[in-house]
Amino acid sequence: MRTSATGNNRRACEAGFTLVELMVVVFLMGLLSGIVALSLPPGMSGPEREAQRLAARLQLAMEEAVVTGDALGFGANSNAYGFFRLRRGQWRAIEDERKFARIAWEPGLSAVIETSGLVLEGDKEGELLPVVRFDPVGGMTPFAITLRQEGERVRIIGDASGAIRIEKGA
Structure with missing residues (x-):
């Protein structure tokens, strides 16, 4: 059973x-x-994504200047942007650190940098030169970087106190 x-x-x-x-x-x-x-919200557009990435790297450069005691710089042209370190009175491109390596702009993206009354259209493909300076005491050269692509526009604004913000459609 x-x-x-x-x-x-x-x-x-x-x-x-x-x-x-x-x-x-x-x-x-x-x-x-x-x-x-x-x-879910839509993904970020090209200029918005590039602005977020660039703003984070600019903030990192400002913090690096304070921590290391070295002045750092930022420069751009129509193809790319990069960072510099001031050593013995001369600006030298930072090539050995991945976080500050030279970055190419996304295809079709244009950048205009305004700083201290100087406007750089980014139409020259020449050598990168630092136009924004990050001081070891936490300050920086005031700037506005406008990124445009396919009718969209995003601005990254930095003031002398070290604050960096992003404005969409500005």
Whole structure:
């Protein structure tokens, strides 16, 4: 005579989910995933993404100047932007540190840098020269960098006290 641990062998055969029940659960999970995906905010545009990346690197340069006691600089042209360190009275490109390596602008992006009454259109492909200085005491040259691409415009603004902010569509 067969006996089961639960005392009823018939219930063991009926336990579990049917195929229809599983299909309904999978359908509902897919529906909820679609609703969540549609409610997420859209991704950042090219100029906005580039502005976020550049603003973070500018903030890092300002902090690096304070921590190391070295003056750092930022410069750009129509192809790229880069950072510099002031050593023995001369600006030298920072090439050995990945965080300050030269970065090429995204294709189709144009940059205009305004600082101390000087406006650099970024149309020259020449050598990068530092136009924004980050001092070891925490200050910096006031600047505004306007990034444009396909009708979109984003500005990165830095003031003498070291505050950096991003303005969209400005």
